[in-house]
Amino acid sequence: MCGIVGYVGNKSAQPILMHSLKRLEYRGYDSCGIALAGSDLEVYKDVGRIDALATKLNSNGCSIGIGHTRWATHGKPSRINAHPHTDCSGQFAVVHNGVISNYLELQTQLILEGHHFSSETDSEVLAHLIEKYYTGDLVSAVKTALTYIKGSYAIIVLGKDTPYIVTARYENPVIIGVGYHENIVASDVPAVLDYTNKVIILKDGDIATVSRESVKVCNNGREQTRNCNVISWDINEAEKGGYEHFMLKEIHEQPKAIAETLRGCLSKVEPQVNPGIKIPDNIEDVLLLGCGSSYHATMIGKYVLELIVGIPTRVELASEFNHANPVLRKTWTIGVTQSGETADTLMALKKARQLGSHTLAITNVVGSSVTRLVDQCFYTRSGPEISVAATKTFITQLMAFYLLALSWPGVDYKYKYGLIQDLGRLSSKVQRLLNHQAEIAKQGANLARFENALYVGRGINYPVALEGALKLKEISYIHAEGYAAGELKHGPFALLTPQTPVIAIAGLDSTREMFLANIREIKARESPLLAIADERDTEIDKYVDCVIRVPSTEPLLSPVINSVALQLLAYFAAEARGCPIDLPRNLAKSVTVP
Ligand code: AGP
Numbered sequence: 001m002c003g004i005v006g007y008v009g010n011k012s013a014q015p016i017l018m019h020s021l022k023r024l025e026y027r028g029y030d031s032c033g034i035a036l037a038g039s040d041l042e043v044y045k046d047v048g049r050i051d052a053l054a055t056k057l058n059s060n061g062c063s064i065g066i067g068h069t070r071w072a073t074h075g076k077p078s079r080i081n082a083h084p085h086t087d088c089s090g091q092f093a094v095v096h097n098g099v100i101s102n103y104l105e106l107q108t109q110l111i112l113e114g115h116h117f118s119s120e121t122d123s124e125v126l127a128h129l130i131e132k133y134y135t136g137d138l139v140s141a142v143k144t145a146l147t148y149i150k151g152s153y154a155i156i157v158l159g160k161d162t163p164y165i166v167t168a169r170y171e172n173p174v175i176i177g178v179g180y181h182e183n184i185v186a187s188d189v190p191a192v193l194d195y196t197n198k199v200i201i202l203k204d205g206d207i208a209t210v211s212r213e214s215v216k217v218c219n220n221g222r223e224q225t226r227n228c229n230v231i232s233w234d235i236n237e238a239e240k241g242g243y244e245h246f247m248l249k250e251i252h253e254q255p256k257a258i259a260e261t262l263r264g265c266l267s268k269v270e271p272q273v274n275p276g277i278k279i280p281d282n283i284e285d286v287l288l289l290g291c292g293s294s295y296h297a298t299m300i301g302k303y304v305l306e307l308i309v310g311i312p313t314r315v316e317l318a319s320e321f322n323h324a325n326p327v328l329r330k331t332w333t334i335g336v337t338q339s340g341e342t343a344d345t346l347m348a349l350k351k352a353r354q355l356g357s358h359t360l361a362i363t364n365v366v367g368s369s370v371t372r373l374v375d376q377c378f379y380t381r382s383g384p385e386i387s388v389a390a391t392k393t394f395i396t397q398l399m400a401f402y403l404l405a406l407s408w409p410g411v412d413y414k415y416k417y418g419l420i421q422d423l424g425r426l427s428s429k430v431q432r433l434l435n436h437q438a439e440i441a442k443q444g445a446n447l448a449r450f451e452n453a454l455y456v457g458r459g460i461n462y463p464v465a466l467e468g469a470l471k472l473k474e475i476s477y478i479h480a481e482g483y484a485a486g487e488l489k490h491g492p493f494a495l496l497t498p499q500t501p502v503i504a505i506a507g508l509d510s511t512r513e514m515f516l517a518n519i520r521e522i523k524a525r526e527s528p529l530l531a532i533a534d535e536r537d538t539e540i541d542k543y544v545d546c547v548i549r550v551p552s553t554e555p556l557l558s559p560v561i562n563s564v565a566l567q568l569l570a571y572f573a574a575e576a577r578g579c580p581i582d583l584p585r586n587l588a589k590s591v592t593v594p
Contacts, residue, residue, distance in 0.1 A: 001383025002083070002097040003027040003069040004174075005191050006156040006165045008212050009182020013065035014057060020184060020191035021069045022050045026239050026246075026386055027097075027187060028071025030367060031082035035093035036065040041160050043093060045082035063212075066156045066165060066185075068095035071384050072366035074103070075120030084158070085124040087131035088116055091160050092138075094130065096123035097187055098152035098172045099381065101264035106148060126155060139209050142166045143218075146207070151263065156185050164211035169202045176200040176208065176215055178228055183210050189231055190238040197231045245581045247387035247475070251567050255431040257392040258560075260381035261399045265407075266424060271417040275403040277378055280358040283332040285312040287357070289321055289348045290336040291591070293390040293470060294397060297336050297362075299463035300559050301401035307556060308405035308419075318348035319594070326355065333357040336400075338385065338393035339590035340368025347594060349373055362400045364393045378404070387582045388589050389475050391567045394467065395430075398560055399423075422554040429551040430564055437568050440548055443530055444572025447501060453478055454492065454527075455503045455566075456485040456518065458511035464559045465505055468566030475581050476574035485518035496525040503569070505562050506533040506540050509555035519543045532565050534558070 003024025007013040017034045032053050033045025044057050050069060068083035075081035084093040100106075103122035106129065111117065115128040129145035130138075138159045146153075152171035167174050167185045177184040177192025177199055184192045185208075189199060200215060202208060206224065209216045217224045233242060243249035265275045286305055288298035295317055302313040316324065318335070322344065333352035337345040340363040350373055353359050359374040364382050371377050380396035402423055406416055447453065453472060457465035466482035473480045483492055485504070496502070502522050506515060520543060523529055529544040534552045541547055548569070550561045574581050 001027045002071050003187045003191065004067070004095045004097050004154055004156050004185075005187075006066040006158070006167060006185035006210065007182070008064045008163070008165055008210055009179065010063055010212060011182065012061045013063050014060055016184070016195070017065050017067040018050055018054055019194065020186055021067045023190040023194070023235065023239070024069055024187055025050060026384065028069050028384055030070055030072050030077035031079070032067070032069040033082045033084055034065055034067035035084040035086070035158055036060050036062050037158055037160055037162075038062045041086060041090055041093050041158065043084055043086060045084065046079050047077050047082065064158065064163065064165065066093060066095050066158045073099055073379060073381060074122040076367035076371070081119045081121050083123060085119060085121065085127045087127040089131060091134070092127055092130050093158045094123065094127045095156050096126055097154040099260060099263055100125060100149055100151040100153065102150040130157060138162050139166055139207065142168060143207055152260070154187060164209050166207065166209055167202070168207040170204050174202040174206075176202070176210060178215065181212055183212065183215060185210055188238070188241070189233065190235055193231065193233070193235055193238055198228050199231050200226045200228050202226065244575070245387065245571075247389055247391060247581050248571055250385055250387055250392045251564065251571065252434055253383065254392045254395050254564060255427040255434070257380075257382040257396050258399055258427040258430060261396040262403070262423065263381070265403050266420055271413065271420050273403055273406040273420065275378055275400070275407055277360060277376055277404060277407065279408060280332050282330055283311075283358065284330040285314065287326070287328065287331050287333045287352065288313060288315045288336065289318045289333065289345055289352070291318050291342050291344050293394045293467060294336040294338060294342075294345070296463045296467040296470065297394055297397035297401070299466070300398055300460060301334070301336070303460040304401045304405045304556065308411055309408045316348070318342070319344040321348040322351060322594070328352060328355040328357040331357050332360065334360045334362060335370060335374065336362045336397055337370055338364040338380070338382075338390055338397070340365040340370040341590045341592050343592050343594045346370055346373065362397055364396070385589070388584055388587050389471055395560055395563060402557070419554060419556065422557055426553065426557060426560055429553055429561060432551050433561060433564055440565060440568040441572040443546060443548060444569050445576040447478070447530075447569065447573040448476065448576035450499060450501055451478060452495070452500045453480045453503065454495065454500060455480060455482040455505070456488065456522070457482070457505040457507070458485045458515045458518070459507060459509060460556065460559055461505040461507045461511070461562060464562050464566070467563055468503060468505070468570070471567055471570035472573060474587060475570055475584050476577050476579055478573065485515055488518065489521060493521070493525060496522060496527040498526050498528065501528040501530060503566070504529060504531045504544065506531045506537060507555055507558055508534045508537055516543060532562050
């Protein structure tokens with residue numbers, strides 16, 4: 001998730017572009033750049049944030065330009081990988097937000113045709129494709145170029161001598177702020193609100209020509225009318241997309257984060273999965289490492305790898321692994337860290353490497369420290385996560401484990417086929433759950449009355465119980481513990497009172513009978529019981545006080561749906577308690593000290 005802007009008007013474009021980009025830094029901030037049209041295209045770009053780039057600009061009064069603030073997906077944050085990208089002749093500059101899944105094929109063909117590429121990005125192919133099809137009309141060159149693109153995009157194109165900019169979108173947002181003798185194109189509303197509150201929202205497939213005086217929209221070769229909406233949000237609200245908190249916004253971004261992380265990995269024809277990870281030869285077992293939510297993701301990863309692949313898998317808390325004396329013979333060590341900066345996980349991976357282990361990092365940040373100390377990386381594509389509580393990054397870490405396991409040679413064809421179908425449907429099932437959050441909001445407000453709570457699950461839903469408890473305690477300050485349901489009778493039963501609600505994650509899998517027995521034992525001790533249950537589960541009501549029903553899915557994928565429901569439950573409990581949800585006390589988004 002990057003931020004793109006474009007300005008065409010009667011004022012100097014440079015300060016407006018820089019100001020609007022600053023407003024979009026929550027979308028990505030590892031590198032940035034602008035391009036201004038003058039006698040030649042002037043391109044300024046570098047690693048780091050907008051304020052740093054501002055110190056390197058020569059003022060240029062021209063009134064048309066484009067800009068970008070980056071969240072790297074392809075190619076580490078660097079000056080050469082920063083946007084805008086230009087073509088070989090320096091006639092066109094392009095900024096792009098999205099992922100081009102067929103960029104390697106296009107690049108290979110263009111290089112054969114004599115084009116010279118300078119960056120490691122997927123986005124640069126756009127500039128060269130436009131150059132290839134340019135015969136004097138920039139709009140039709142962009143149109144033709146886009147017919148070759150597979151993936152998602154929001155782009156703005158600037159030509160050296162054209163008094164307009166061209167923008168287009170497919171599966172990524174583009175809005176146009178309509179002003180007085182000026183127009184501002186951007187990824188999102190915060191970039192334009194200081195200049196206008198009149199906004200046109202482009203639809204998928206739209207290509208718009210934006211000049212100082214007009215906005216012309218085409219789709220499928222036909223001119224389109226797009227409404228001009230008046231935005232009533234203030235800047236703060238706009239950055240959160242109208243949500244109260246970044247956490248709720250990020251919870252609602254999960255259907256997209258799942259789709260983006262799966263993009264290009266699932267073949268539509270064959271039940272083939274290719275996450276671009278090379279499984280080392282002759283490994284005998286796998287070691288998974290992480291902290292906090294990432295550790296909980298590794299616990300689910302263990303179930304997935306052992307069930308699908310059948311490879312022995314152990315999980316270790318990274319902070320504890322640093323004190324252990326592990327034997328890592330033919331072990332593949334996989335470290336999970338969304339930020340890529342967590343000191344305990346970095347130390348643990350370094351140790352595993354020193355012990356001769358192959359290493360893979362599952363991370364959300366291209367160019368982060370972890371990417372420089374491991375053999376391979378898999379990037380979850382959640383975009384930047386602002387709220388301290390991990391939500392979308394946790395869910396896309398689970399996607400990484402499903403992809404890794406299903407890409408392993410020798411997995412049963414029929415079983416794999418079914419799971420791949422279910423994986424492809426997960427994004428819309430999560431969306432269905434989010435559309436019905438009202439019931440969860442009610443249960444959250446009810447939970448807010450308590451000072452203690454227990455979460456229980458069995459099998460693959462045991463780590464889901466741990467993650468649910470972590471979410472509640474870190475944002476609502478309610479003391480919550482997650483337990484394997486079978487463990488309660490060995491001590492925690494002593495905590496059960498009418499003041500200690502229990503949240504039970506009820507799977508429709510092989511744990512069912514034993515889980516219902518545990519539920520009956522909890523009920524007998526008068527703790528309020530709330531179940532998270534599959535919508536097909538008609539029996540659970542008999543055993544609990546309230547049920548949150550979630551869309552039905554393959555049990556192995558149920559941790560995704562159940563975890564989203566628990567994120568919402570914690571969010572609404574914290575909201576009812578008036579907690580500072582995005583910045584909870586005593587916590588940091590990335591823990592860079594051991
Ligand atoms: C989770 O909500 C917390 N923010 C925290 O437990 C986090 O998961 C942990 O610090 C690990 O962070 P990482 O994934 O960036 O390594």
